[in-house]
Amino acid sequence: MIPNHSLDSEEYAADINQTRPDKPEEACGVFGIYAPEEDVAKLTYFGLYALQHRGQESAGIATFDGEKVHLHKEMGLVSQVFSETILHELTGTLAVGHTRYSTTGSSRVVNAQPALVDTRLGKLALAHNGNLVNTTVLREELLKRDCNLLTTTDSEMIAHAIAEEVNEGHDWLEAAIRAFHSCQGAFSLVVGTPDGIMGVRDPNGIRPLVIGTLPTDPVRYVLSSETCGLDIIGAEYLRDVEPGELVWITEAGLASFHWTKQPQPKLCIFEMIYFARPDSIMSGETLYSYRMRIGRILAAESTVDADIVIGVPDSGVPAAIGFSQASGIPYAEGLIKNRYVGRTFIQPTQKMRETGIRMKLNPLKDVLFGKRVIIVDDSIVRGTTSRKIVKALRDAGATEVHMRISSPPVTHPCFYGIDTDNQDQLIAATKSVAEIAKQIEVDSLAYLSWQGMLKATGENPNNFCSACFTGDYPVTVPEPVKRSKLILEKALS
């Protein structure tokens, strides 16, 4: 049940510290559409379906019909949360949708999004992908202004920060821009209001957000975390929302505002390597192409004599194909994936993750028996997946197992919307490559170089955040927040 008063500091601390999963997690998915002539709820439902990989804890859609806001949000997958009947009741001219993977605030329905807040100009519905690093200060400021914070998410704080400014007399745009100046960290937002929809990225554009157009007359606009959310509804990719940009989509069309003087692109490189779907476009190409290219670079850096190259489905496959092309070693399918098991990352306990892997990947004995195998995956985070897979390959008769990883060792946690583990859970934070190789029982192990990963983007390497590989955080993380996850550095200091 949603409480009707702000939590006191003890209740807040209890919720915020509860059940933080000890695993790397996705970023959320956000979606928005302004199209009075269309069934906006249904289009949003399909958009969220395509963005399901970004968050599997809860899903929600809010629609605005001029007078009222209709909201439905629940725990579960998009397909579980919505039915035809529910979608039918979500009427309106515009819609905002969200799939959640919690990073601030527990995984409970009160914290599901969109967050809905009242203002003097009507309600606003906010969907957030990312994570703020200054929530302690922001929360104190909002409580001082007598704000009724009903949940424990950073996202609700952004919604209230906008509402406070609206209530002080500003219009939607002024209010939002004033509020964004008080937010630090990662925020790609879709904000629904009775007048139109906003699409916003933080000054570093850490999380993605794209604009699409529907083939309608007049042209109608769509916002989505990734281009795969546009493809599914037949919208065409127009461009990215730029770092530090706010787009305002109304009956009049799309207007753009650059709300910060210091935009500095820092797109999360992990989106490119793993999180986003391979059919989504980032940095001007599908991620499938980028991932094939890093596979080729990986082969140039660290190939080894072998009979076949296999990828760990699904996310390791494009890099494995690239590796095979560059090394000339034939590509084969050595692991078959059960498509009905979700991302192993997101299982809350180590035991479940381990069972999850067995349920999810089964080795093909006929392909592997008697073979020297190179196995390519996109990342090793805790090492859970790799250790199990290597064992399964050996059980299936592989004579040698060489692992190649299409990203550098993950040594630092993320504070910007992807819950990689606390530092002490990251295998590469405490172990050398040789030690990891021993632990996961491979004949050899090599990672892609940091330079190779960035060079493959074809862009200025400074335009990416790669802090989980370097510890070089582009947005300053306040000390207490840093200490909460950088456990090893704390122990050392």
Ligand SMILES: O=P(O)(O)OC[C@H]1O[C@H](OP(=O)(O)OP(=O)(O)O)[C@H](O)[C@@H]1O
């Ligand atoms: O080292 P670990 O902590 O075990 O985690 C790393 C693995 O987790 C991810 O895959 P996952 O199975 O979650 O999802 P995917 O099917 O999208 O690759 C990632 O692609 C690695 O394979």
Ligand SMILES: NC(=O)CC[C@H](N)C(=O)O
């Ligand atoms: N993964 C995300 O983008 C999470 C958004 C927001 N910080 C939440 O916890 O709900």
Ligand code: SF4
């Ligand atoms: S720290 Fe890593 S996961 Fe987090 S935003 Fe930066 S590159 Fe992405």
Ligand SMILES: [Mg+2]
């Ligand atoms: Mg994987």
